[in-house]
Amino acid sequence: xxxxxxxxxxxxxxxxxxxxxxxxxxxIPIAYLLARRRFWGKSAVDLLVTLPLILPPTVVGYYxxxxxxxxxxxxxxxxxxxxxxxxxxxxxxxxxATVMALPLLVRTVRAAIESVDxxxxxAAYTLGRSELRTALEVTLPLARNGILAGLVLAFARAxxxxxxxxxxxxxxxxxxxxxxxxxxxxxxxxxxxEALGLVAVLTLLSCLVLVAANQLGPRTV
Amino acid sequence: xxxxxxxxxxxxxxxxxxxxQEVTVSVAVSLKEAVEExxxxxxxxxxxxxxxxxFGASGDLQKQIEAGAPIDLFLSAAQxxxxxxxxxxxxxxxxxxxxxxxxxxxxxxxxxxxxIAKPIDLLEPRVGRIVIGSPKTVPAGQYAEESLRVLGLWExxxxxxxxxxxxxxxxxxxxxxxxxxxxxxxxDAALRAQGVKEAFRPPEDSYRPVxxxxxxxxxxxxxxxxQAFLDLLNSPQGRTVLSRxxxxxxxxxAR
Numbered sequence: 001x002x003x004x005x006x007x008x009x010x011x012x013x014x015x016x017x018x019x020x021x022x023x024x025x026x027x028i029p030i031a032y033l034l035a036r037r038r039f040w041g042k043s044a045v046d047l048l049v050t051l052p053l054i055l056p057p058t059v060v061g062y063y064x065x066x067x068x069x070x071x072x073x074x075x076x077x078x079x080x081x082x083x084x085x086x087x088x089x090x091x092x093x094x095x096x097a098t099v100m101a102l103p104l105l106v107r108t109v110r111a112a113i114e115s116v117d118x119x120x121x122x123a124a125y126t127l128g129r130s131e132l133r134t135a136l137e138v139t140l141p142l143a144r145n146g147i148l149a150g151l152v153l154a155f156a157r158a159x160x161x162x163x164x165x166x167x168x169x170x171x172x173x174x175x176x177x178x179x180x181x182x183x184x185x186x187x188x189x190x191x192x193x194e195a196l197g198l199v200a201v202l203t204l205l206s207c208l209v210l211v212a213a214n215q216l217g218p219r220t221v
Numbered sequence: 222x223x224x225x226x227x228x229x230x231x232x233x234x235x236x237x238x239x240x241x242q243e244v245t246v247s248v249a250v251s252l253k254e255a256v257e258e259x260x261x262x263x264x265x266x267x268x269x270x271x272x273x274x275x276f277g278a279s280g281d282l283q284k285q286i287e288a289g290a291p292i293d294l295f296l297s298a299a300q301x302x303x304x305x306x307x308x309x310x311x312x313x314x315x316x317x318x319x320x321x322x323x324x325x326x327x328x329x330x331x332x333x334x335x336x337i338a339k340p341i342d343l344l345e346p347r348v349g350r351i352v353i354g355s356p357k358t359v360p361a362g363q364y365a366e367e368s369l370r371v372l373g374l375w376e377x378x379x380x381x382x383x384x385x386x387x388x389x390x391x392x393x394x395x396x397x398x399x400x401x402x403x404x405x406x407x408x409d410a411a412l413r414a415q416g417v418k419e420a421f422r423p424p425e426d427s428y429r430p431v432x433x434x435x436x437x438x439x440x441x442x443x444x445x446x447x448q449a450f451l452d453l454l455n456s457p458q459g460r461t462v463l464s465r466x467x468x469x470x471x472x473x474x475a476r
Binding site for chain 1: 280281284287349350355357358382383384385386397398399400
């Protein structure tokens, strides 16, 4: 396996782990709010969080560029302030993977939380626990399997991200060329040996992830 | 009245379908506008003939032909890709012709205030990111790498380089301001005068001549028409259109 392929594997794992961590941080609270609370704009949040799942990855990539490109809505002020842009860095790969995997995490975790018996939460309230403590000590632990399944799915999705990553982060060997991008390049350039190696590793990894997800609970995948 | 119009439309469609001959041309993307213009004239003079274009980086186009894509004519932005196809007997011997020549230029966003006047300026900290076509598949990137190596800048510029899938994407990155500079052809820069401006041209002796060869693909089902379009590119009429877009005639003896 060439050094480019090895760096692609290392990069993919780094990106997937970072994206999953980010998704956990952002997605679990969102899932809880969607599962347990009613608030103004709830259906808009639900839609926004689900969109990356239904939109083509290149459409999401386009919006990410509009947002974070050097002349983007957020990217331009960032560039003015720091002289730095996120596009073509590995952070861009992380952002693209995070956004594309978020719906999977939120939907899975939301379903898991919704299946927790509310009587148990109400019992905690009558015992004087705040909502936050109840969530952390009762609800989330009971939804643990679903949360883990969601994380595993999000990890797998982040590992396989291609379209949005290509658009925001580019396909730069050693810096942003993740495994899916490297497979694409290897096939484009007729390097079938390289392509096969990467495909084999990614397939194996994805199968392991699927087995793990299914072990964690019924009908999660 | 309406059913009559529908009937006429159906008849025309089936007539067009019955007589239509399709010629699929894989075209290096830097030739896009010139080929489309010449193609319109070609089709106008030949009712029933339709040209289908497949634009992309010449390396990608070459690989597609090697993989058996149903292409009739290949117009490449470099000799290397055509040589590869020749080696594998995938083009019709004797049909290969060079029909144009181009030159590299380094561009920057039109509103850029960064001073880039000569190659060594690219090393300056004020120049952040530089885009070139991916040298694996894009001739413009291959020429850029060659030039930078000859100028002794290739190794030191590595951290700043961003690769694009083809030369037009490199042009777009610069026009969008995503990068501070980029290597494209002079013909590409001319097309985006609002978005980009030329910073400098790498010395022409630092890279091999940008020669565009064309050849009929061996497996073509329309070799006569493919050859006819290639001949059009080489005709005085073709030269006129190409030069209007900034292409030069091929060097004497080039193929």
